[in-house]
Amino acid sequence: MQEPSVVDTSALRRKRGARSAPKGRQVDAQALEEVRSLLGALPRRRDLLVEYLHRIQDACGSISAAHIVALAQEMRLASCQLAGAQALRDRLRALEGPEVRVIGAPCIGRCEHAPAAVVGRRPIDAATADEIAAAVRARHVEPDLPPYADLAAYRRAGGYRTLEACMRGERTVDAVIAELENSALRGLGGAGFPAGRKWRIVRTEAAPRLMAVNIDEGEPGTFKDRYYLERDPHRFLEGMLIAAWAVGIESIYVYLRDEYAACRAILTRELEALARDPPCALAPIHLRRGAGAYICGEESAMIESIEGKRGMPRLRPPYVAQVGLFGRPTLEHNMETLYWVRDILEKGAAWFAGHGRRGRVAKPGVHLAPAGISARELIDEYCGGMLPGHELYAYLPGGASGGILPASLADLPLDFDTLQPHGCFIGSAAIIILSRADRARDAALNLVQFFADESCGQCTPCRVGTAKAAHLMAKERWDAKLLTDLSQAMADASICGLGQAAPNPIACVLKYFPQELEDGRK
Numbered sequence: 322m323q324e325p326s327v328v329d330t331s332a333l334r335r336k337r338g339a340r341s342a343p344k345g346r347q348v349d350a351q352a353l354e355e356v357r358s359l360l361g362a363l364p365r366r367r368d369l370l371v372e373y374l375h376r377i378q379d380a381c382g383s384i385s386a387a388h389i390v391a392l393a394q395e396m397r398l399a400s401c402q403l404a405g406a407q408a409l410r411d412r413l414r415a416l417e418g419p420e421v422r423v424i425g426a427p428c429i430g431r432c433e434h435a436p437a438a439v440v441g442r443r444p445i446d447a448a449t450a451d452e453i454a455a456a457v458r459a460r461h462v463e464p465d466l467p468p469y470a471d472l473a474a475y476r477r478a479g480g481y482r483t484l485e486a487c488m489r490g491e492r493t494v495d496a497v498i499a500e501l502e503n504s505a506l507r508g509l510g511g512a513g514f515p516a517g518r519k520w521r522i523v524r525t526e527a528a529p530r531l532m533a534v535n536i537d538e539g540e541p542g543t544f545k546d547r548y549y550l551e552r553d554p555h556r557f558l559e560g561m562l563i564a565a566w567a568v569g570i571e572s573i574y575v576y577l578r579d580e581y582a583a584c585r586a587i588l589t590r591e592l593e594a595l596a597r598d599p600p601c602a603l604a605p606i607h608l609r610r611g612a613g614a615y616i617c618g619e620e621s622a623m624i625e626s627i628e629g630k631r632g633m634p635r636l637r638p639p640y641v642a643q644v645g646l647f648g649r650p651t652l653e654h655n656m657e658t659l660y661w662v663r664d665i666l667e668k669g670a671a672w673f674a675g676h677g678r679r680g681r682v683a684k685p686g687v688h689l690a691p692a693g694i695s696a697r698e699l700i701d702e703y704c705g706g707m708l709p710g711h712e713l714y715a716y717l718p719g720g721a722s723g724g725i726l727p728a729s730l731a732d733l734p735l736d737f738d739t740l741q742p743h744g745c746f747i748g749s750a751a752i753i754i755l756s757r758a759d760r761a762r763d764a765a766l767n768l769v770q771f772f773a774d775e776s777c778g779q780c781t782p783c784r785v786g787t788a789k790a791a792h793l794m795a796k797e798r799w800d801a802k803l804l805t806d807l808s809q810a811m812a813d814a815s816i817c818g819l820g821q822a823a824p825n826p827i828a829c830v831l832k833y834f835p836q837e838l839e840d841g842r843k
């Protein structure tokens with residue numbers, strides 16, 4: 322166990338004859354008392370640090386500096402570890418406070434209902450100022466739960482039979498992994514790594530093996546994980562348990578972004594129901610709350626955050642499949658990747674292989690469409706066309722990171738690997754449509770400002786490059802040469818995908834929308 326972070330230095334100061342006020346962090350007795358009573362007999366484990374910060378936030382409405390110092394004392398954390406907690410506190414403070422503070426948030430995961438707001442934990446869709454004020458006055462701060470398929474409904478519709486068949490040995494691990502490989506299911510968190518191959522890799526690592534499920538969903542334009550969780554949570558849980566069985570997982574950690582309060586309530590309730598009436602022996606499942614940082618969606622940063630550390634990406638190798646959560650081989654998956662496992666096993670690999678998934682369109686939302694569909698077909702056949710008065714101008718094929726393409730390329734097939742020749746990628750397949758009322762350079766500036774805000778600051782090219790690029794892009798005339806040099810440095814020398822992908826929107830504007838930079842024309 323490490324030394325307490327707050328030590329009595331009075332003897333030292335006396336020895337040095339110091340007369341000034343005591344240096345270092347002084348523990349406030351009342352804050353310490355509050356922290357102790359909130360934690361009760363809970364274990365003082367570092368990996369529970371973020372949970373305890375949430376506990377203070379929930380009980381007190383905010384987290385004061387005194388609480389942070391008291392918590393560090395109580396958990397015997399060193400100063401550098403406290404710095405991580407403090408960074409989280411800054412994030413958490415943005416969620417709510419005892420007094421009303423209205424702040425712009427980069428992403429609350431409700432794009433399809435924009436303009437949206439959150440009062441306390443309650444989302445307000447298509448929000449007006451009056452509705453927000455009314456919710457604040459009424460202290461209406463908890464979310465309503467949407468209607469969803471609970472355990473009984475899921476079971477009535479044949480749920481958990483595939484998992485049970487696996488447990489009974491009616492399906493072998495090899496056959497299940499082969500079916501996944503044949504389906505060509507690729508990770509839906511953004512990187513698109515083949516899911517079956519990932520299972521095989523982690524399975525060959527020494528036990529104990531862990532699983533970490535990524536529901537951080539911070540990519541602008543992405544709300545698919547929330548969409549599925551709010552409707553059919555057990556389809557995801559069954560996929561997760563099948564993966565745990567196939568890979569031989571000892572414990573599962575589910576990391577859920579804190580903005581999704583309704584999802585948390587649903588998952589808490591349904592995990593309890595599952596524990597009361599399990600379809601098989603369950604590995605321990607830990608539901609952890611994120612703290613609002615986009616970078617914590619990057620798999621190794623998420624793992625750091627689950628361990629109670631500051632969410633910063635790790636240098637690789639070793640990969641998380643080898644040395645992941647708590648130093649153990651870890652199967653890390655986006656929630657939606659696991660959501661499709663049951664259907665692939667029941668309907669067959671060919672069924673999924675024929676499907677992929679997937680502004681200013683008539684019907685925004687989550688649409689299941691064949692892989693290889695073009696943006697134009699998607700808009701016309703699934704999204705009810707463009708809104709009246711709008712003409713397609715450009716589209717973002719993969720959230721904030723995947724670049725921006727012009728309408729002239731709207732017939733490209735959207736899939737993994739089809740967009741790279743055009744400097745783009747499909748990522749989480751969150752497609753954002755721009756009309757002639759928009760400018761690509763404005764969208765690009767918005768995205769680069771987002772990256773600058775969300776950079777964890779660990780590497781200089783990303784930390785300084787995103788901020789400098791945003792500054793240059795805000796000018797009427799872009800310095801194309803400087804922006805290109807900056808982009809090169811960011812892409813080459815950043816540790817993780819955030820810094821590496823941040824230049825994508827810049828390159829796309831320079832390549833596809835040069836007319837906007839010359840005279841502002843479109």
Ligand SMILES: Cc1cc2nc3c(=O)[nH]c(=O)nc-3n(C[C@H](O)[C@H](O)[C@H](O)COP(=O)(O)O)c2cc1C
Nearest residue numbers: 508509510535538539618619620654655658818819
């Ligand atoms: C900056 C950054 C943010 C990310 N955010 C998320 C996220 O919110 N959710 C997610 O599942 N994956 C996110 N990823 C991708 C993960 O690192 C990882 O590739 C993914 O969770 C793997 O799961 P999959 O194979 O099921 O896709 C992010 C990656 C980067 C570089």
Ligand code: SF4
Nearest residue numbers: 779780783815817820
């Ligand atoms: S690229 Fe950016 S976000 Fe990623 S580790 Fe480096 S500074 Fe952090």
